[in-house]
Amino acid sequence: MTAKGNGVFVDGVLDVFRGRVSGERWRAPWASDPVASRGRLYDEGASPTRSGFQRDRDRVIHSAAFRRLKHKTQVFVYHEGDHYRTxxxxxxxxxxxxxxLARAxxxxxxxxxxxxxxxxLGHTPxxxxxxxxxxxxxxxxxxxxxxAQALRIVTRLERRYAGFDGLNLTWETLEGLVKHNGPLTDASGAPFGRYAAHGVxxxxLEYDxxxxxxxxxxxxxxxxVAAIADDIAYDAADIDDGLRAGLFTLDDLRAIPFIAGLIDEVYALHPGLEAFRxxxxxxxxxxxxFVEDVxxxxxxxLSALRPKSAQDIRDASDAVVAFSPAIAQADRDIKGFLFTYMYRHPRVMHVRAGADRVVADLFERFTGDPRLLPEEWREDLDVKDEARLRRRVADYIAGMTDSYALDAHRRLFDDTPELR
Structure with a gap:
């Protein structure tokens, strides 16, 4: 591979090595440029110390919704212990x-x-x-x-700033938050992909x-990059958490050819290694x-597309950041294994049933008697507008942590499921 250190195509080959080893930050022509950002819905002017994207990152970290992620779980609820992912x-x-991935x-x-x-940010308890x-x-x-809930949070539900609701993030961050898994409509505006059946x-649509x-x-x-990083982290974390919880073993994981090869590699290098190591x-x-494959x-x-700008990435006919066919199959195999051995494990299904009941009970109680909502959530609420009432209650419950939802259920009901 020809490497000129200038981040451009040379003889039809992409120079991707500049800075990869040294850690130096290199920006390619197809990178999003904060200086050329399309800006924010409400103009605030530039910061003298941070780029627009750095300000977005910081606003997310300092948001109430981000702090609540500490007590929201993925597969296990918090009773399972402190060693599982939140x-x-x-x-x-x-x-x-x-x-x-972005650096590379x-x-x-x-x-x-x-x-x-x-x-x-938009995930529920x-x-x-x-x-x-x-x-x-x-x-x-x-x-x-x-x-959609994440978009509501960063454009409406966070109420921290004097001049606007939400976090007033840049267009590029909002676009990525909504479209990180691909286009939502076709060129005519018809719902596309995961939204084809039920619409965007x-x-x-309101914000757009x-x-x-x-x-x-x-x-x-x-x-x-953020979307595929989510897939990688999910696969690795759920394998780790499932092993910790005893839902399956390393031997069970040998049913996945890709994983079997890695297990063989580990024991070839470290014979007799303890199972947890x-x-x-x-x-x-x-x-x-997975990272190296991406x-x-x-x-x-990128070499085939030869993009000259970030817009060229957007206008491409397919995703530019992706797994190879072999690793895409490994990803499907892992997710198929986890669906059977973890997500549908009887212990997890028992917890799911109880959690489903908690959310449904809370929703019914709050829509039936909106006076039970906190005062700030009743502000400007027309209880005769059923759609608006239901959306307000959904917003309130979605923002709850696992522990807060259980405590709320205990306050309102005599029988709260034991989620363990």
């Missing part, structure tokens, strides 16, 4: 992987980090169980979608009407192989 620890892991690909690390830190329960409660009233959530996020295009390379060595290798595959796609 939304916050998962988010930190995603951020680390996203920065590494010449993208803006600060934007990638801001998106990684913000990607889970009790992981995906809470989201499913709220979606069922909101059936016929727009449903519930955690990506109203919260996204006043601040066009170009829903029919891909997001920036930084947003794509072997598990850690496995997780290290999963993350490393860099290689993305280099190929």
């Amino acid at each position: 939304r916050l620890t998962h988010t930190i892991e995603v951020s680390q992987i996203a920065r590494s 690909l010449g993208l803006d690390e600060d934007l990638a980090e801001a998106l990684a830190l913000a990607h889970d 009790f992981g995906h169980t809470g989201e499913d329960a709220l979606d069922a409660c909101m059936k016929g009233f727009g449903g519930f979608d955690h990506n 959530p109203g919260a996204i 009407a006043v601040h066009n996020l170009e829903l029919s295009t891909f997001a920036s390379g930084e947003a794509q 072997a598990a850690h060595e496995l997780i290290r290798r999963v993350i490393t192989r 860099i290689r595959e993305s280099e190929k796609r």
Whole structure:
């Protein structure tokens, strides 16, 4: 590979090595440039000490929604112990992987980090169980979608600043938050991909009407990096947490060819290694192989596309940051294994059933008697407008931590499930 150190294509080959070993930050022509940002909905002027994307990152970190991630779980609720991932620890892991990928690909690390830190802000208590329960409660009233909820949080529900609601993030951060998994509509505006069946959530369409996020295009390379970092962190963390919880063993994981090869590698290098150390060595290798694969595959796609700007990434016909076919299959195999052995494990299903009941009970009680909502949540609420009432209650419950939701249920009901 020709390496000129200038971050451009030379003889049809992408120079991706500048700064990779030294740690020097190199910005490629296809990186999002904070100086050329499309700005914020409410103009605030530039900061003398931070780029626009750095300010976005900092605003996310200092938000109330970010702090609440500490007590929101993914698969296990907090009773399982302190060693399992929460939304916050998962988010930190995603951020680390996203920065590494962004650095290797010449993208803006600060934007990638801001998106990684913000990607889970819209999640409910009790992981995906809470989201499913709220979606069922909101059936016929727009449903519930955690990506749309994240947008609501950063554009409306956070109320910290004197001049506006939300965090007033840059266009690039909002675009990436909404489109990190790909376009939401086709060129004609018809719902696309995961939204083809039920339509694009109203919260996204409402905001897009006043601040066009170009829903029919891909997001920036930084947003794509944050999305795939989420996949990598999820796979590794859930394998780790599942092993810790005794839901499956290293031998069970040999059913996944990719993982079996890594386990063999660990024991070939370290015969007789204790199981808990072997598990850690496995997780290290999963993350490393996935990250290295993304860099290689993305280099190929960038070389083929030859983008000259961040907009070229958005206008591409396919994602630029991706797994190779072999690792994409390994990712599917891991997720298939985890679905059976972890997400549908009887112990986890028992917890899911109890969590579903907690969310459904709270929703019914608060919509039935809005006076039970805190005073700030009753502000400007027209209880005769059922759609608005339901959305307000959904916003309130979605912001709860696991422990807060359980405490609220205990205050309002005589029988609260034991989620253990």
